[in-house]
Amino acid sequence: xxxxxxxxxxxxxxxxxxxxxxxxxxxxxxxxxxxxxxxxxxxxxxxxxxxxxxxxxxxxxxxxxxxxxxxxxxxxxxxxxxxxxxxxxxxxxxxxxxxxxxxxxxxxxxxxxxxxxxxxxxxxxxxxxxxxxxxxxxxxxxxxxxxxxxxxxxxxxxxxxxxxxxxxxxxxxxxxxxxxxxxxxxxxxxxxxxxxxxxxxxxxxxxxxxxxxxxxxxxxxxxxxxxxxxxxxxxxxxxxxxxxxxxxxxxxxxxxxxxxxxxxxxxxxxxxxxxxxxxxxxxxxxxxxxxxxxxxxxxxxxxxxxxxxxxxxxxxxxxxxxxxxxxxxxxxxxxxxxxxxxxxxxxxxxxxxxxxxxxxxxxxxxxxxxxxxxxxxxxxxxxxxxxxxxxxxxxxxxxxxxxxxx
Amino acid sequence: xxxxxxxxxxxxxxxxxxxxxxxxxxxxxxxxxxxxxxxxxxxxxxxxxxxxxxxxxxxxxxxxxxxxxxxxxxxxxxxxxxxxxxxxxxxxxxxxxxxxxxxxxxxxxxxxxxxxxxxxxxxxxxxxxxxxxxxxxxxxxxxxxxxx
Amino acid sequence: xxxxxxxxxxxxxxxxxxxxxxxxxxxxxxxxxxxxxxxxxxxxxxxxxxxxxxxxxxxxxxxxxxxxxxxxxxxxxxxxxxxxxxxxxxxxxxxxxxxxxxxxxxxxxxxxxxxxxxxxxxxxxxxxxxxxxxxxxxxxxxxxxxxxxxxxxxxxxxxxxxxxxxxxxxxxxxxxxxxxxxxxxxxxxxxxxxxxxxxxxxxxxxxxxxxxxxxxxxxxxxxxxxxxxxxxxxxxxxxxxxxxxxxxxxxxxxxxxxxxxxxxxxxxxxxxxxxxxxxxxxxxxxxxxxxxxxxxxxxxxxxxxxxxxxxxxxxxxxxxxxxxxxxxxxxxxxxxxxxxxxxxxxxxxxxxxx
Numbered sequence: 001x002x003x004x005x006x007x008x009x010x011x012x013x014x015x016x017x018x019x020x021x022x023x024x025x026x027x028x029x030x031x032x033x034x035x036x037x038x039x040x041x042x043x044x045x046x047x048x049x050x051x052x053x054x055x056x057x058x059x060x061x062x063x064x065x066x067x068x069x070x071x072x073x074x075x076x077x078x079x080x081x082x083x084x085x086x087x088x089x090x091x092x093x094x095x096x097x098x099x100x101x102x103x104x105x106x107x108x109x110x111x112x113x114x115x116x117x118x119x120x121x122x123x124x125x126x127x128x129x130x131x132x133x134x135x136x137x138x139x140x141x142x143x144x145x146x147x148x149x150x151x152x153x154x155x156x157x158x159x160x161x162x163x164x165x166x167x168x169x170x171x172x173x174x175x176x177x178x179x180x181x182x183x184x185x186x187x188x189x190x191x192x193x194x195x196x197x198x199x200x201x202x203x204x205x206x207x208x209x210x211x212x213x214x215x216x217x218x219x220x221x222x223x224x225x226x227x228x229x230x231x232x233x234x235x236x237x238x239x240x241x242x243x244x245x246x247x248x249x250x251x252x253x254x255x256x257x258x259x260x261x262x263x264x265x266x267x268x269x270x271x272x273x274x275x276x277x278x279x280x281x282x283x284x285x286x287x288x289x290x291x292x293x294x295x296x297x298x299x300x301x302x303x304x305x306x307x308x309x310x311x312x313x314x315x316x317x318x319x320x321x322x323x324x325x326x327x328x329x330x331x332x333x334x335x336x337x338x339x340x341x342x343x344x345x346x347x348x349x350x351x352x353x354x355x356x357x358x359x360x361x362x363x364x365x366x367x368x369x370x371x372x373x374x375x376x377x378x379x380x381x382x383x384x385x386x387x388x389x390x391x392x393x394x395x396x397x398x399x400x401x402x403x404x405x406x
Numbered sequence: 407x408x409x410x411x412x413x414x415x416x417x418x419x420x421x422x423x424x425x426x427x428x429x430x431x432x433x434x435x436x437x438x439x440x441x442x443x444x445x446x447x448x449x450x451x452x453x454x455x456x457x458x459x460x461x462x463x464x465x466x467x468x469x470x471x472x473x474x475x476x477x478x479x480x481x482x483x484x485x486x487x488x489x490x491x492x493x494x495x496x497x498x499x500x501x502x503x504x505x506x507x508x509x510x511x512x513x514x515x516x517x518x519x520x521x522x523x524x525x526x527x528x529x530x531x532x533x534x535x536x537x538x539x540x541x542x543x544x545x546x547x548x549x550x551x552x553x554x
Numbered sequence: 555x556x557x558x559x560x561x562x563x564x565x566x567x568x569x570x571x572x573x574x575x576x577x578x579x580x581x582x583x584x585x586x587x588x589x590x591x592x593x594x595x596x597x598x599x600x601x602x603x604x605x606x607x608x609x610x611x612x613x614x615x616x617x618x619x620x621x622x623x624x625x626x627x628x629x630x631x632x633x634x635x636x637x638x639x640x641x642x643x644x645x646x647x648x649x650x651x652x653x654x655x656x657x658x659x660x661x662x663x664x665x666x667x668x669x670x671x672x673x674x675x676x677x678x679x680x681x682x683x684x685x686x687x688x689x690x691x692x693x694x695x696x697x698x699x700x701x702x703x704x705x706x707x708x709x710x711x712x713x714x715x716x717x718x719x720x721x722x723x724x725x726x727x728x729x730x731x732x733x734x735x736x737x738x739x740x741x742x743x744x745x746x747x748x749x750x751x752x753x754x755x756x757x758x759x760x761x762x763x764x765x766x767x768x769x770x771x772x773x774x775x776x777x778x779x780x781x782x783x784x785x786x787x788x789x790x791x792x793x794x795x796x797x798x799x800x801x802x803x804x805x806x807x808x809x810x811x812x813x814x815x816x817x818x819x820x821x822x823x824x825x826x827x828x829x830x831x832x833x834x835x836x837x838x839x840x841x842x843x844x845x846x847x848x849x850x851x852x853x854x855x856x857x858x859x860x861x862x863x864x865x866x867x868x869x870x871x872x873x874x875x876x877x878x879x880x881x882x883x884x885x886x887x888x889x890x891x892x893x894x895x896x897x898x899x900x901x902x903x904x905x906x907x908x
Contacts, residue, residue, distance in 0.1 A: 086482035157464025174422030334729030341643035453718030454734035
């Protein structure tokens with residue numbers, strides 16, 4: 001089995017996640033202290049140069065994101081723990097095993113943008129994680145490690161779209177989780193119209209070690225354009241269905257065979273979908289691609305959240321994509337026309353194909369619809385929803401054609 | 407039973423706290439009663455139409471009565487290939503209801519769910535948000551017994 | 555000012571304009587459904603998409619800022635294709651009963667389907683919602699089978715009238731405009747002002763009072779001032795065959811400076827008295843317990859003579875003048891002037907004092 005490199009999960013299974021003392025003994029909250037001794041600009045510069053790119057899926061340079069925040073009296077730090085991508089359980093794993101690394105990361109960001117208040121938006125499916133976090137926050141408050149920065153946990157209500165940062169903000173504000181148009185970006189006008197930084201759990205959790213060890217250390221790990229590690233969660237027909245943390249230049253093949261232990265029951269590999277349910281399907285021929293953001297984009301796939309969903313030779317691609325199309329139909333917020341109607345129509349057409357009732361024209365219609373959705377939808381959900389259809393039509397078209405009416 | 411006014415009132419100073427209030431209401435009633443939607447609108451200074459819009463947007467929130475045990479069966483892709491369909495059928499058979507329905511005794515409600523973030527062992531069901539992983543159709547009676 | 559290139563032509567617009575504003579200012583028409591200049595922006599219908607050089611995604615021009623040096627195409631093949639798909643997707647949920655629709659000829663959705671040649675949708679494998687048309691109120695017909703989910707009605711209700719009677723319920727393809735608990739308007743805070751009808755781009759919201767009385771292209775629009783109160787709202791009488799068949803809003807600042815098209819239930823729906831056979835058309839004088847028709851001269855002479863007689867016999871303070879909020883400020887001023895200068899009394903009152 002290959003070797004992991006643990007930055008985010010450095011304390012996992014080594015300390016008691018319910019004990020702040022354990023975390024402090026392991027060197028915790030030292031980075032925050034160091035950060036607080038730094039000029040804000042220098043701190044932002046440090047994170048920018050580390051080239052820590054968003055781990056939630058968009059891959060935007062975190063330091064850059066922070067640098068857009070104008071000087072303001074009230075600013076907010078928001079942590080995205082809405083982990084809704086099927087096959088993803090990394091943020092839950094990070095928080096359950098080491099909640100303080102998240103809190104410390106958020107506090108470092110708070111110092112950089114001069115914020116007194118943070119929110120963790122935790123998905124409604126994780127009430128036990130909310131409890132766990134509240135315990136940790138309570139301990140941190142009592143220890144006084146967060147200083148004048150306070151963190152509140154808010155629980156989502158079961159809406160995948162709230163993983164989109166502006167929908168998440170709307171939800172914290174108590175509204176329907178419908179994405180806003182951008183600009184303005186949250187960095188300028190976010191939560192209650194105040195400058196707001198929204199980052200993923202894993203992004204924040206990287207910060208303590210970046211501050212402790214310096215940007216050069218971090219920037220030298222893994223792929224140069226997307227340095228560091230990535231927490232991946234394995235699911236589907238793979239032997240080891242676990243969360244792992246590996247350098248970003250690790251290849252997909254290494255992930256599945258070295259860390260995942262290969263395909264279950266001695267079967268052969270057919271496809272892997274990476275990055276969550278909106279990710280592209282990847283065939284055998286592309287398995288030697290490194291998992292980093294840009295390499296994945298170059299093959300028409302995504303790193304996304306780092307979910308690795310493996311399918312063996314017996315799996316019916318069209319059936320799985322039909323199920324995925326249903327997911328998007330269910331999770332579209334309904335605000336913009338191409339997503340609301342498009343996800344619905346994709347599901348209808350996929351169902352028709354899956355039942356053997358479709359003609360070649362249906363595939364053509366769906367292809368055109370997907371092409372428009374990718375460029376016309378208001379937010380990332382609608383833009384990404386066609387991904388599985390488009391990539392499976394590219395790599396597994398024969399499976400579709402096999403099901404068409406003669 | 408706690409009064410819904412008190413439940414909502416506890417969140418009145420939280421800006422945007424209506425969703426938190428709805429969660430608290432569901433903990434007590436398993437759904438959000440009509441009067442509570444109106445009261446929440448008043449407390450949080452939004453229209454009843456908007457409060458209703460919020461309550462109906464989120465899949466975890468319900469504005470119709472549900473059973474004491476809400477069984478949600480994940481049918482996202484990783485659970486789907488692991489046989490979620492068979493697990494759904496087993497629950498439907500054992501409870502004598504279809505997905506989306508509540509048993510006549512008001513005890514169980516069956517719902518579809520999308521990913522609940524426990525994909526390391528699929529299929530997954532949650533009962534009142536507590537996850538049960540790697541469930542097979544054969545496990546269903548034992549899982550239900552835990553609620554009885 | 556910013557300078558941008560649109561469809562190969564250089565245009566200028568004030569800094570801070572959206573692309574849509576910049577284009578419209580320069581006579582370049584971009585289709586819109588959810589956009590309304592008087593309402594907060596939604597950016598959701600995706601009809602106003604344009605292509606900007608160097609941008610991977612289409613931009614919704616109603617919300618995208620016009621930036622210096624932008625190179626934009628508003629009718630490129632890709633954009634036209636995207637608009638067609640958006641229209642076809644809407645067509646798949648829309649009840650195309652244009653023949654009997656009140657909005658026929660005045661419907662933006664119909665206009666754009668015509669403009670982009672959308673006769674049919676390729677996405678018609680079922681799944682169209684069928685909503686009952688059953689709101690029993692006497693004023694507003696709500697037919698959500700024609701709704702395209704632009705949410706202009708929601709925004710108008712919240713922002714212009716501030717009744718906040720409606721919102722969006724549920725999500726995704728099931729999303730629908732609804733009152734709280736998806737009930738009837740009469741059970742909501744709706745005040746039946748009909749601003750939702752004013753902003754609806756399709757036939758989902760129409761006037762029950764005008765139903766079947768004439769299409770938009772059959773009526774003459776006569777601007778007038780509402781007589782119900784002193785506010786002085788401009789309204790547009792819809793006249794067909796010399797009969798008033800409806801009232802619509804004129805939303806221009808120039809012609810409708812007081813209300814910019816916004817009306818109340820009386821102004822928008824309460825016009826049936828105009829053609830009512832019960833309406834008085836001449837003064838009536840009561841003699842021996844019976845009314846008879848009279849001329850204005852005869853009636854005014856009678857009133858003047860009687861007022862004079864009362865003033866002489868009982869003094870001016872035996873009379874009082876009571877005026878109505880249906881008159882304008884100027885008319886009310888004249889009425890008190892008449893009381894003081896002609897009748898000689900300070901006994902003046904007005905219904906708005908209550």
